[in-house]
Amino acid sequence: MFAPDIYINRRNNLRKMSPSGVILLLGHDEAPLNYAGNTYRFRQDSNFLYFFGLSLPKLAGVIDIEEGTDCLYGDDIDVEDIIWNGDMLPMQQLAAKVGVSSVTSFENLKIKLQSEIRKGRKIHFAPPYRSDTKILLSDLLGLRIQNIESYVSKKLVHSIVQLRSEKEECELAEIENASNTGYEMHTAAMRLCKPGIPEHVIAEALEGIAASANGMTSFPVILSQNSEILHNHCHDNILQQGRLMLTDAGAETASGYASDFTRTVPVGGKFSSKQADIYNIVLAANNLAIKTAKPGITYFEVHIAAAKLIAEGLKNVGLMKGNIDDAVCNGAHAMFFPHGLGHMMGLDVHDMESLGENYVGYDDETVRSTQFGTAYLRLGRRLKKNFVLTVEPGIYFIPALIAKWENEKINRSFINFNKVHEYLDFGGIRLEDDIVITDSGCRLTGKKRIPITVEEVENEMQSL
Numbered sequence: 438m439f440a441p442d443i444y445i446n447r448r449n450n451l452r453k454m455s456p457s458g459v460i461l462l463l464g465h466d467e468a469p470l471n472y473a474g475n476t477y478r479f480r481q482d483s484n485f486l487y488f489f490g491l492s493l494p495k496l497a498g499v500i501d502i503e504e505g506t507d508c509l510y511g512d513d514i515d516v517e518d519i520i521w522n523g524d525m526l527p528m529q530q531l532a533a534k535v536g537v538s539s540v541t542s543f544e545n546l547k548i549k550l551q552s553e554i555r556k557g558r559k560i561h562f563a564p565p566y567r568s569d570t571k572i573l574l575s576d577l578l579g580l581r582i583q584n585i586e587s588y589v590s591k592k593l594v595h596s597i598v599q600l601r602s603e604k605e606e607c608e609l610a611e612i613e614n615a616s617n618t619g620y621e622m623h624t625a626a627m628r629l630c631k632p633g634i635p636e637h638v639i640a641e642a643l644e645g646i647a648a649s650a651n652g653m654t655s656f657p658v659i660l661s662q663n664s665e666i667l668h669n670h671c672h673d674n675i676l677q678q679g680r681l682m683l684t685d686a687g688a689e690t691a692s693g694y695a696s697d698f699t700r701t702v703p704v705g706g707k708f709s710s711k712q713a714d715i716y717n718i719v720l721a722a723n724n725l726a727i728k729t730a731k732p733g734i735t736y737f738e739v740h741i742a743a744a745k746l747i748a749e750g751l752k753n754v755g756l757m758k759g760n761i762d763d764a765v766c767n768g769a770h771a772m773f774f775p776h777g778l779g780h781m782m783g784l785d786v787h788d789m790e791s792l793g794e795n796y797v798g799y800d801d802e803t804v805r806s807t808q809f810g811t812a813y814l815r816l817g818r819r820l821k822k823n824f825v826l827t828v829e830p831g832i833y834f835i836p837a838l839i840a841k842w843e844n845e846k847i848n849r850s851f852i853n854f855n856k857v858h859e860y861l862d863f864g865g866i867r868l869e870d871d872i873v874i875t876d877s878g879c880r881l882t883g884k885k886r887i888p889i890t891v892e893e894v895e896n897e898m899q900s901l
């Protein structure tokens with residue numbers, strides 16, 4: 438949690454951006470796993486966390502625009518709670534930690550909102566993404582669940598995106614912490630990666646490192662020697678000599694800030710020359726993106742620059758052919774690089790995705806592409822100082838995609854399918870770093886860059 442002023446400023450900034458009405462920010466309730474009393478680890482809603490800071494269940498915050506007041510709705514615990522769960526500060530004292538002086542019980546929330554609705558005032562709320570939140574909103578506002586989406590406040594969504602996109606110093610410090618834990622996770626994965634080890638042993642070790650830093654992972658660990666599957670959460674394989682193990686994992690700090698890194702390493706500790714050739718193309722694309730990202734440039738441009746470098750590299754090894762600008766313009770690179778270069782990161786690993794990806798990553802100026810591959814680019818808009826984002830180019834050989842393109846003769850003038858057949862069991866490579874946009878460029882997050890060159894990775898894999 439940050440100092441009270443941070444939260445007061447954020448709420449005041451939000452108020453200034455909003456014309457009139459009442460802003461409702463609902464916190465999360467506990468989420469049951471297999472019965473009501475056995476719950477998932479509690480994770481607060483990120484918008485609530487950003488404006489009201491408290492990571493406890495069953496809270497709501499109301500920001501009154503015209504009145505200029507903030508109120509927290511939540512209940513003090515009773516003796517039975519104390520017996521089972523221990524004591525907790527009274528709500529009034531908890532609220533003071535985030536600069537709120539007005540506190541009342543949760544059941545008053547509905548009374549307050551209904552009275553504002555009767556006065557004809559607008560209730561601004563963000564898109565709900567949990568079922569229990571939708572049910573609660575439906576009850577509080579008297580809306581049918583099916584109609585809730587159409588009452589979401591676009592104005593609130595835009596204001597939150599504007600505020601949360603430019604990270605404050607205190608947030609950047611938390612992202613540094615998350616990144617340093619990410620370093621520990623990925624170097625551990627490199628050292629643990631040996632033939633004969635089950636993938637889940639390494640994946641769970643990474644969960645443990647994140648938890649031992651008093652946080653958790655920022656999303657379920659992606660780790661597999663079937664590295665061509667972009668989001669592979671299945672960890673059932675036994676690592677085999679000569680395969681490529683891809684690990685996409687990050688930490689979330691106790692305060693909720695994320696890191697998100699990917700490394701791809703050779704099982705057995707040495708890249709073959711065929712693997713190293715492809716690896717170095719992905720590394721060059723990652724480095725080019727980091728060199729190119731700066732305030733004023735669109736991330737779409739950076740994505741296309743990385744795609745061109747990848748296409749050029751693939752042409753050099755005989756997998757692509759023809760004019761590279763034309764190839765990328767036609768989306769031919771996307772058979773190998775079928776996703777976007779990166780996304781915003783902050784309190785969510787895909788920051789603010791619940792508000793709508795296009796509101797976060799695009800604007801009136803930069804519109805999302807509909808072309809296969811580039812359409813998956815989550816962030817395309819012009820970059821600003823203190824944006825935090827990922828840089829994650831990749832090259833994959835996905836047999837089903839290759840077969841489809843070959844059968845349907847897609848981009849055959851730019852792809853040497855005969856040569857591609859030699860790579861059907863290659864897997865894939867992705868290299869992901871996190872960056873902060875600075876005055877004139879960007880910097881990597883974390884104390885040290887996670888080993889990334891062929892030599893650095895091979896050395897780390899041999900260390901104890």
Ligand SMILES: [Mn+2]
Pocket residue numbers: 697780827829869
């Ligand atoms: Mn990512």
